[in-house]
Amino acid sequence: QVQLKESGPGLVQPSQTLSLTCTVSGFSLTSNSVHWVRQPPGKGLEWMGGIWGDGSTDYNSALKSRLSISRDTSKSQVFLKMNSLQTDDTAIYFCNRYYGYTYGFDYWGQGVMVTVSS
């Protein structure tokens, strides 16, 4: 069955780089896209960016200068790196599968809480 699971540090210091991993199972990264969505505490959902089946990427323009998404298909993993973190980057970070324009984000990981604090 389709599963996604995020992993990474729960605490990051201001100005440092966040590195998260999304490990997937039940589907192929070369024929599906995986995206990252974040949610600050008590707030709504923000699409950050994603990597498509062909390996190309798209990013939210508000984060593009700080964000990088990559993958290792042999390990079924997708990576998020975001630099210059500030306190307003504190959020739950979700990875999910985008099955296509007519399907939306059909499977989500459990999310990982990241706190930016010294």
Add this chain to the structure above:
Amino acid sequence: DVVLTQSPATLSVTPGERISLSCRASESVDTYLHWYQQKPNESPRLLIKYASQSISGIPSRFSGSGSGTDFTLSINGVELEDLSIYYCQQGNSLPFTFGSGTKLEIK
């Protein structure tokens, strides 16, 4: 960017009621509009895809309608387990965007 405006922000309901939640787009998104349910401390769950298409495993009391800029999520007979925040999301153009959500509360 496409802005999605959801209303109301909060809806107080009585179990058994039929209710409608609105999502309005700042420009046409055709029918590339999806709805998600998020319960406290859980990940969002896809509820309705492509404006009106049902999802396997989702109760039939949930339905969606609309096209272009105006969309509605309906719940025919609200149950206690439906108390959640509901988000719409457009997949017509990048960047993908979400509405700010409608929170369902018990009256």
